[in-house]
Amino acid sequence: MCDRGDRNLAEPGREAMRARFAPSPTGYLHVGGARTALYNYLAVHSAGGEFILRSDDTDTERSSDEFQRDILDGMAWLGLDWDEGIERGGPHAPYQQSERLPRYQAVAESLLAQGKAYLCFATAEELDEMRRVAQSEGRPPGYDGRYRDFDPDEAQSRRAAGDHAVIRLKVPRPGETVFADLVRGEVRFDHEHVEDFVILRSNGTPTYHLASSVDDIDFEITHVIRGEDLLSSTPKHILIGEALGAAPIKYAHLSLLMGPDGKKLSKRHGDTSLRAYRDAGYLAEAMVNYLALLGWSYGEDSDIFTLEEAVGRFSLEDVQPNAAIFDNDKLEWMNGTYIRAMSDEAFADHVGPMLASAFGDLTDLQHNRLAAILPHVKERTKLLTEVPGQVRFLMSEDVEYDQGSWEKVMKAPEARAAIEDARHRLSALESWDAATIEESLRAMLDQLQLNGRKGLQPIRVAISGSSVSPPLFESMEVLGKTATLARIDISLELLTAA
RNA sequence: GGCCCCGUCGUCUAGCGGCCCAGGACGCUGCCCUCUCAAGGCAGUAACGCCGGUUCAAAUCCGGUCGGGGCUACCA
Numbered sequence: 001m002c003d004r005g006d007r008n009l010a011e012p013g014r015e016a017m018r019a020r021f022a023p024s025p026t027g028y029l030h031v032g033g034a035r036t037a038l039y040n041y042l043a044v045h046s047a048g049g050e051f052i053l054r055s056d057d058t059d060t061e062r063s064s065d066e067f068q069r070d071i072l073d074g075m076a077w078l079g080l081d082w083d084e085g086i087e088r089g090g091p092h093a094p095y096q097q098s099e100r101l102p103r104y105q106a107v108a109e110s111l112l113a114q115g116k117a118y119l120c121f122a123t124a125e126e127l128d129e130m131r132r133v134a135q136s137e138g139r140p141p142g143y144d145g146r147y148r149d150f151d152p153d154e155a156q157s158r159r160a161a162g163d164h165a166v167i168r169l170k171v172p173r174p175g176e177t178v179f180a181d182l183v184r185g186e187v188r189f190d191h192e193h194v195e196d197f198v199i200l201r202s203n204g205t206p207t208y209h210l211a212s213s214v215d216d217i218d219f220e221i222t223h224v225i226r227g228e229d230l231l232s233s234t235p236k237h238i239l240i241g242e243a244l245g246a247a248p249i250k251y252a253h254l255s256l257l258m259g260p261d262g263k264k265l266s267k268r269h270g271d272t273s274l275r276a277y278r279d280a281g282y283l284a285e286a287m288v289n290y291l292a293l294l295g296w297s298y299g300e301d302s303d304i305f306t307l308e309e310a311v312g313r314f315s316l317e318d319v320q321p322n323a324a325i326f327d328n329d330k331l332e333w334m335n336g337t338y339i340r341a342m343s344d345e346a347f348a349d350h351v352g353p354m355l356a357s358a359f360g361d362l363t364d365l366q367h368n369r370l371a372a373i374l375p376h377v378k379e380r381t382k383l384l385t386e387v388p389g390q391v392r393f394l395m396s397e398d399v400e401y402d403q404g405s406w407e408k409v410m411k412a413p414e415a416r417a418a419i420e421d422a423r424h425r426l427s428a429l430e431s432w433d434a435a436t437i438e439e440s441l442r443a444m445l446d447q448l449q450l451n452g453r454k455g456l457q458p459i460r461v462a463i464s465g466s467s468v469s470p471p472l473f474e475s476m477e478v479l480g481k482t483a484t485l486a487r488i489d490i491s492l493e494l495l496t497a498a
Numbered sequence: 499g500g501c502c503c504c505g506u507c508g509u510c511u512a513g514c515g516g517c518c519c520a521g522g523a524c525g526c527u528g529c530c531c532u533c534u535c536a537a538g539g540c541a542g543u544a545a546c547g548c549c550g551g552u553u554c555a556a557a558u559c560c561g562g563u564c565g566g567g568g569c570u571a572c573c574a
Contacts, residue, residue: 255568264568
């Protein structure tokens with residue numbers, strides 16, 4: 001790929017990369033934002049440099065502390081720590097745009113004074129009319145520049161007199177903005193399609209374009225890595241930078257994440273907040289791993305890797321420009337892979353909170369049973385949230401028989417005989433461990449000429465309440481002899497009653 | 499409508515003019531293993547959107563076309 005811009009990111013003598021993730025706290029951190037943050041992190045760490053976290057909260061109406069908290073928590077959960085920024089400070093503090101308003105105003109006024117921007121008094125009605133007419137005439141829509149050549153002194157006095165005015169950037173015309181996107185190659189925009197856009201609102205607050213561009217310059221950002229939805233706005237940002245005489249910034253626009261239907265991932269595809277995945281029982285490591293694969297490939301040797309390993313191979317130029325569909329099946333498979341790779345202790349730690357919320361404070365008995373069964377449950381878990389259901393039969397002295405399982409298994413002709421025979425043998429057992437239990441039940445199968453499926457499933461349902469459970473012999477061992485026999489008796493009574 | 503981006507199996511991707519009648523992973527199907535469910539093993543299914551051009555040779559380069567997506571605010 002020779003047309004994808006400058007790839008000498010780590011060239012000696014070049015300054016270190018400085019990239020930023022600048023979410024606006026107007027919503028929970030969603031998986032798409034998390035991926036953008038991840039790619040910024042990977043790019044910075046693979047090239048050497050600083051990762052900055054900034055809050056683009058100029059929209060005071062929609063921004064909230066709760067959302068900002070959620071974003072920070074999400075970043076921490078994923079392990080994407082930043083070198084400078086919110087809650088961390090740094091040489092360019094504050095990193096919160098709402099605290100930098102005077103700076104943006106000063107920049108806008110200075111651009112105005114230099115004649116690189118101008119005051120515009122057009123009303124909302126005028127603007128609507130402009131768009132309408134332009135549309136109908138098939139011309140590029142947008143502001144027509146009617147105040148561009150208005151006399152500056154007259155404009156100033158008009159504003160001083162109390163007329164509401166916005167400040168618009170004087171986009172060079174004719175003109176064209178061309179830049180080498182790091183993942184897409186050369187992109188060009190004729191200024192015919194870039195209107196003289198607003199940089200400062202009539203209420204004195206900056207627009208996103210101004211605030212973001214000024215911060216990127218002030219914070220000495222070298223690489224802007226963001227979603228493709230901002231690709232069309234890039235000429236505006238470059239133009240602001242040029243008007244300010246700033247060093248050019250490199251851009252990398254990541255494709256957007258799509259839902260299973262091929263449409264942009266959004267609430268219509270369910271809860272796409274990172275928090276929702278965390279709550280659903282996904283591991284941060286699996287999430288990071290999966291997200292990294294959406295638009296990038298680790299190599300043909302493996303799909304499973306750590307954040308650190310990804311850093312070792314990542315390069316922006318290898319990022320795919322095409323959109324990726326978020327595939328829950330693969331994420332789930334990956335999560336299961338990570339869970340199985342965990343130590344038993346780590347697994348117990350991870351499911352601790354959800355077991356506590358499902359069963360309350362644990363008794364010693366419950367605790368011991370969990371410690372014994374969890375390693376077996378771990379092997380068959382894809383989502384941490386499945387665990388309480390898997391161990392429920394060991395957490396209470398009462399069994400709940402699953403209707404479907406009962407119908408399917410206990411109605412079989414050999415069920416009763418198997419359970420009765422098993423009861424005799426088990427009650428005679430002197431030691432109670434999985435191996436002994438298995439030996440005893442195998443003898444039962446032998447005796448009754450039954451295969452494992454037919455002869456053991458009834459026992460499973462009898463003691464766990466379901467046709468699906470952790471391994472039978474181990475489950476029985478953990479349950480204990482007394483409780484096991486009690487459950488067998490209950491199932492026998494139910495069989496008789498029916 | 500205008501502008502911009504994108505287009506390899508169902509999905510994520512490898513592929514940078516011959517190594518490709520296209521490789522890996524998830525999914526799916528079948529078989530094996532098996533006390534259920536998982537896991538594991540083996541086998542299989544399945545793609546270069548289309549049309550032209552350049553070239554001895556194209557998934558790879560160019561053009562067009564079709565399809566998808568984004569933007570088009572005094573939101574970000």
